[in-house]
Amino acid sequence: xxxxxxxxxxxxxxxxxxxxxxxxxxxxxxxxxxxxxxxxxxxxxxxxxxxxxxxxxxxxxxxxxxxxxxxxxxxxxxxxxxxxxxxxxxxxxxxxxxxxxxxxxxxxxxx
Amino acid sequence: xxxxxxxxxxxxxxxxxxxxxxxxxxxxxxxxxxxxxxxxxxxxxxxxxxxxxxxxxxxxxxxxxxxxxxxxxxxxxxxxxxxxxxxxxxxxxxxxxxxxxxxxxxxxxxxxx
Numbered sequence: 001x002x003x004x005x006x007x008x009x010x011x012x013x014x015x016x017x018x019x020x021x022x023x024x025x026x027x028x029x030x031x032x033x034x035x036x037x038x039x040x041x042x043x044x045x046x047x048x049x050x051x052x053x054x055x056x057x058x059x060x061x062x063x064x065x066x067x068x069x070x071x072x073x074x075x076x077x078x079x080x081x082x083x084x085x086x087x088x089x090x091x092x093x094x095x096x097x098x099x100x101x102x103x104x105x106x107x108x109x110x111x
Numbered sequence: 112x113x114x115x116x117x118x119x120x121x122x123x124x125x126x127x128x129x130x131x132x133x134x135x136x137x138x139x140x141x142x143x144x145x146x147x148x149x150x151x152x153x154x155x156x157x158x159x160x161x162x163x164x165x166x167x168x169x170x171x172x173x174x175x176x177x178x179x180x181x182x183x184x185x186x187x188x189x190x191x192x193x194x195x196x197x198x199x200x201x202x203x204x205x206x207x208x209x210x211x212x213x214x215x216x217x218x219x220x221x222x223x224x
Contacts, residue, residue: 004153032210043117043199044154044214090153098142098203098210102153 002027004103006091012109019064019078021106023091026072031093033074034100035066038088050074086110114138115202115215123221124190132185132198132218140202143176143183144212148197190222 003026036044046059048066067075091103115136142161146154160176167174173186200215
């Protein structure tokens with residue numbers, strides 16, 4: 001089956017600390033992968049997408065970066081977290097007919 | 112910049128009532144999806160509409176894609192507490208190497224028993 005894993009599920013970090021969120025995909029090869037951020041009860045903001053290993057496109061200027069070291073691995077990082085980086089981070093991959101399939105998400109709180 | 116505005120933003124109703132959620136844009140989309148998201152989880156796809164004027168039914172849920180492919184609506188008949196959640200519409204553009212989606216602003220629905 002096609003599954004997306006996200007780690008960790010929840011994270012509380014102090015301002016100025018580094019960040020690394022991991023997304024791994026099973027059951028598919030060479031997927032297009034996406035990172036979204038979501039504020040509570042609101043829509044999704046696309047942060048990054050990747051069409052292959054080492055290929056990253058950024059949608060909005062921000063304090064975050066992304067990397068794709070392996071076909072099925074997508075990592076979201078920051079060198080120094082800001083309060084505004086708090087949110088629910090979702091990894092997704094393409095499915096048929098422009099649909100996207102989402103992972104379970106990571107809740108990040110920056111204090 | 113493509114935007115998808117959803118209305119209402121919040122909706123609290125009693126079990127058994129009907130409701131309609133709207134998703135509007137000034138942009139044309141090749142297809143439009145509706146997702147439902149529960150707290151602490153990722154969104155789950157409900158339906159995809161691809162043809163202008165298309166109507167799809169999923170049990171008590173009816174989805175419509177506008178004739179001009181710029182808007183959509185979701186109608187729920189006889190809402191149940193299990194319908195509670197965040198409803199998101201998402202539009203897909205034309206062409207490109209990816210299926211980048213523009214997500215709507217979200218409608219938070221609470222159905223009281």
